[in-house]
Amino acid sequence: MKKYQHLLFDLDDTLLDFGAAEDMALHRLFEEQGIPLTEDVEVKYRQINAGLWTRFEHGEITRDEVITTRFAKLFEAFGQEVDGEQFDEKYRNYLAESKVFVPGAWELVNQLAHKFDLYLVTNGVSTTQYKRLQITGLAPLFKNVFVSEDTGYQKPMKGYFDYVFDRIPNFNTEAALIIGDSFSADIVGGIHAGIDTCWFNQQGKQGVENYEPTYEITELQQLKKIVL
Numbered sequence: 001m002k003k004y005q006h007l008l009f010d011l012d013d014t015l016l017d018f019g020a021a022e023d024m025a026l027h028r029l030f031e032e033q034g035i036p037l038t039e040d041v042e043v044k045y046r047q048i049n050a051g052l053w054t055r056f057e058h059g060e061i062t063r064d065e066v067i068t069t070r071f072a073k074l075f076e077a078f079g080q081e082v083d084g085e086q087f088d089e090k091y092r093n094y095l096a097e098s099k100v101f102v103p104g105a106w107e108l109v110n111q112l113a114h115k116f117d118l119y120l121v122t123n124g125v126s127t128t129q130y131k132r133l134q135i136t137g138l139a140p141l142f143k144n145v146f147v148s149e150d151t152g153y154q155k156p157m158k159g160y161f162d163y164v165f166d167r168i169p170n171f172n173t174e175a176a177l178i179i180g181d182s183f184s185a186d187i188v189g190g191i192h193a194g195i196d197t198c199w200f201n202q203q204g205k206q207g208v209e210n211y212e213p214t215y216e217i218t219e220l221q222q223l224k225k226i227v228l
């Protein structure tokens with residue numbers, strides 16, 4: 001008999017290739033603005049953005065602060081002043097249009113959707129995430145989607161997981177598995193919430209001391225062996 005019934009998938013860099021989406025959106029945005037997107041600018045953007053989302057994960061700043069300041073900070077680093085909020089809105093529109101999957105993701109979720117109850121557990125901006133789920137065709141494969149912004153919490157906070165568990169019919173911690181690429185958000189969050197965890201570690205990263213995922217995979221296909 002199958003051990004798991006509720007599979008909780010992270011979205012970015014677990015099912016959808018966020019790096020590719022980001023790359024495409026940045027290029028289109030800068031092209032539209034007539035500003036050359038050099039490698040320096042791109043590297044700097046990724047640093048600023050990742051730093052802000054980490055602070056958000058730690059509850060130090062709000063999601064709005066992340067998205068309204070990242071481009072202002074980027075241009076500030078190059079001695080320019082821009083309307084960060086307006087820039088970000090355009091960026092998110094482009095971001096939402098990307099359809100690049102992580103290899104094997106589409107086939108995997110299509111196969112699993114017949115046998116399990118699939119849920120999406122994602123940090124991020126609701127409008128962007130919902131648009132991406134529609135455009136990619138992922139939306140109908142999931143029983144429900146939990147975007148952090150709608151819950152008032154975010155991964156890895158316990159409050160986020162409580163919110164999700166409360167909304168899954170016949171939820172049972174023993175039958176739940178979270179699958180995600182972020183050790184700090186998905187794995188640490190899942191462990192604190194008392195469910196099994198599967199770390200999708202495509203790049204062979206180091207985990208966090210004193211935390212052990214239940215499973216670790218380097219390719220999505222390996223998940224089938226675990227759950228089926």
Ligand SMILES: [Mg+2]
Nearest residue numbers: 010012013181
């Ligand atoms: Mg992720």
